[in-house]
Amino acid sequence: MTADTAIAQEPRIVTEIPGPRSRELHERRQAVVPPGVHSVMPIYIDRAHGSILVDVDGNHIVDVCGGIGVTTIGHTDEAVVAAATAQLNKVTHTLFTMTPYEPYIAVAEHLAKHVPGEGQYKTLLMNSGAEAVENGVKIARKYTGRPGVAVLEHAYHGRTLLTSSMNFKGAPYAAGYGPRVGDIYKAPNSYPLRDGLSGAEAAARTTAYLEKVAGAEDLACLVVEPIQGEGGFVVPADGYLPALAEWCRSNGIVFIADEVQAGIARSGAVFSIEHFGVQPDILLTAKGIAGGLPLAGITGRAEIMDASQPGGLGGTFGGNPVSCAAAVAVFEQIEAQGLLARAQHIEEVFGSGLRELAAQHPAIAEVRGKGAMLAIEIVKPGTLEHDPELVSRVIERAMGQGVLLLSAGIYSNVIRFLPSLQFTDELIATVLRVLDEAFAAEAA
Numbered sequence: 278m279t280a281d282t283a284i285a286q287e288p289r290i291v292t293e294i295p296g297p298r299s300r301e302l303h304e305r306r307q308a309v310v311p312p313g314v315h316s317v318m319p320i321y322i323d324r325a326h327g328s329i330l331v332d333v334d335g336n337h338i339v340d341v342c343g344g345i346g347v348t349t350i351g352h353t354d355e356a357v358v359a360a361a362t363a364q365l366n367k368v369t370h371t372l373f374t375m376t377p378y379e380p381y382i383a384v385a386e387h388l389a390k391h392v393p394g395e396g397q398y399k400t401l402l403m404n405s406g407a408e409a410v411e412n413g414v415k416i417a418r419k420y421t422g423r424p425g426v427a428v429l430e431h432a433y434h435g436r437t438l439l440t441s442s443m444n445f446k447g448a449p450y451a452a453g454y455g456p457r458v459g460d461i462y463k464a465p466n467s468y469p470l471r472d473g474l475s476g477a478e479a480a481a482r483t484t485a486y487l488e489k490v491a492g493a494e495d496l497a498c499l500v501v502e503p504i505q506g507e508g509g510f511v512v513p514a515d516g517y518l519p520a521l522a523e524w525c526r527s528n529g530i531v532f533i534a535d536e537v538q539a540g541i542a543r544s545g546a547v548f549s550i551e552h553f554g555v556q557p558d559i560l561l562t563a564k565g566i567a568g569g570l571p572l573a574g575i576t577g578r579a580e581i582m583d584a585s586q587p588g589g590l591g592g593t594f595g596g597n598p599v600s601c602a603a604a605v606a607v608f609e610q611i612e613a614q615g616l617l618a619r620a621q622h623i624e625e626v627f628g629s630g631l632r633e634l635a636a637q638h639p640a641i642a643e644v645r646g647k648g649a650m651l652a653i654e655i656v657k658p659g660t661l662e663h664d665p666e667l668v669s670r671v672i673e674r675a676m677g678q679g680v681l682l683l684s685a686g687i688y689s690n691v692i693r694f695l696p697s698l699q700f701t702d703e704l705i706a707t708v709l710r711v712l713d714e715a716f717a718a719e720a721a
C-alpha cells in the first residue's frame with residue numbers, strides 16, 4: 278500500500294465535529310486509556326497526506342499543527358514513505374549497541390553537516406524529544422563534572438521525570454509526580470512583548486540570576502529553545518542568545534540548543550539557532566527529523582560527546598533503522614524540495630496575512646515566529662492581559678470550519694501555527710479567512 282496522494286488539499290466537513298465514528302471511538306477508549314493521556318481534539322484520524330487529515334467520519338481537516346511540529350515535511354511524504362518501506366522490508370531492528378547498521382551513521386553525518394559550528398560533531402540517537410534532553414543533560418554533566426541544569430522561564434522540555442522538572446509549567450506536567458528533580462534553575466528569559474528589554478539587558482538579567490541563585494561554577498549546562506515552542510513561540514530579542522552563549526563559554530557551561538520543535542527546516546533554516554548566529558555545544562532534535570517516525574538526536578562537539586564511557590549512552594530502540602531511513606530521506610528532501618525556501622515563503626505569505634489580521638483585530642497583541650513556526654498572542658484589547666477563553670473559542674470556531682489550530686503559552690494565551698512545508702497559498706488564505714471570521718464573530 279502506498280501513501281494516499283489523492284487526498285484533496287482543502288477542508289471538507291461532512292458531519293458534525295467530532296462525528297459519530299469519532300465519538301464511538303472516544304467512548305471505547307475510556308475503558309482502556311487513562312485520562313492522563315489527554316486528547317486536545319478527539320477527532321480520530323484514519324489517514325493523511327500533505328497538509329490534510331482525514332478522520333474516521335470522512336471529514337477533511339486542514340492540519341495547522343502537524344502533530345505538534347512533527348510532520349514538517351508533510352504527511353506521508355512520498356520519499357519518506359518509500360525510504361521507510363524499503364527499510365521495513367530489509368531489517369527493522371538489531372539494536373545499534375549490539376549489531377550496528379549504516380542508516381544510523383548516515384543520520385549522524387547529516388546532523389554533523391548541518392549543525393552550525395566548526396570542528397567535529399558526533400551524534401547519539403534516541404526516540405523522543407524528552408530523551409534527547411535527558412541525554413543532553415547527562416552528557417553535559419559527565420563532561421563538566423558539575424550537577425546544575427539551567428533552563429529558562431516559559432520553557433518546555435518533556436514529560437519524563439527529569440524533563441518535567443525542567444519545564445516552567447509545573448501543572449499539569451509535574452504536579453503530583455514529585456519529588457521533582459533538584460539542581461534545576463529556572464532563569465528569566467527574553468520576552469520582548471512583555472519585558473521591553475534589549476537582548477543585552479535580558480541576557481544580563483538571566484546570567485545575573487543564574488550567578489546568584491545557582492552559581493555559575495555549579496552549572497553543567499544551560500538548555501535553551503532558540504524559539505520557545507510550548508511557551509508560545511517566543512522569539513528572543515536580538516543579541517540575547519549570543520550573549521548567553523558567550524557567558525556559557527566563559528564559565529565552562531555547556532550551551533544546549535533544544536531544537537526539538539523549531540529544528541529541521543521548520544524556521545526557514547535547518548536549525549533555528551542559525552537565525553541568531555550561535556554555535557551550540559550540543560543541539561537536540563526530534564519531532565520533524567524522521568517525517569513522523571520516532572527518532573531523536575543529541576549532536577555535540579566531539580570533545581563533549583566523547584567524555585561518556587562505552588555503555589553509558591543508548592537504549593534498545595534508539596536510532597531504529599526504519600526511523601533512520603526516514604530521517605535520511607527527510608534530509609535529502611530538504612534540498613530536493615527546496616524546503617527552506619518553502620518555509621521562508623510561508624513566513625512571508627502567512628506572516629503578512631496575520632499582521633493584516635492584527636491590524637483589524639485588537640485582541641491580537643503580536644504576530645511572531647520564523648518560517649513555518651508562527652504565532653499570535655491574544656490579549657484583552659488595549660491591555661496585555663491574557664485571554665485564554667478567546668483563544669479556545671477561536672480554536673473551536675476554526676475546528677467547525679475544518680481548520681485544526683493549537684494553543685500555546687504558559688497561560689494558553691497564544692495561537693500557534695505549525696503548517697507543513699507543503700502548505701499551499703490557498704490553504705493559508707483559508708486559515709486567514711477562518712481566523713478573520715472567528716475574531717469578528719467573537720468581537721460582535
Ligand code: PMP
Pocket residue numbers: 345405406407408410433434435436502506507535536537538539563564
Ligand atoms: N523539547 C521541546 C522544545 C519540545 O517542544 C518538546 C515537545 N513538545 C520536547 C522537548 C519533548 O519532546 P517529546 O514529546 O518527543 O518527548
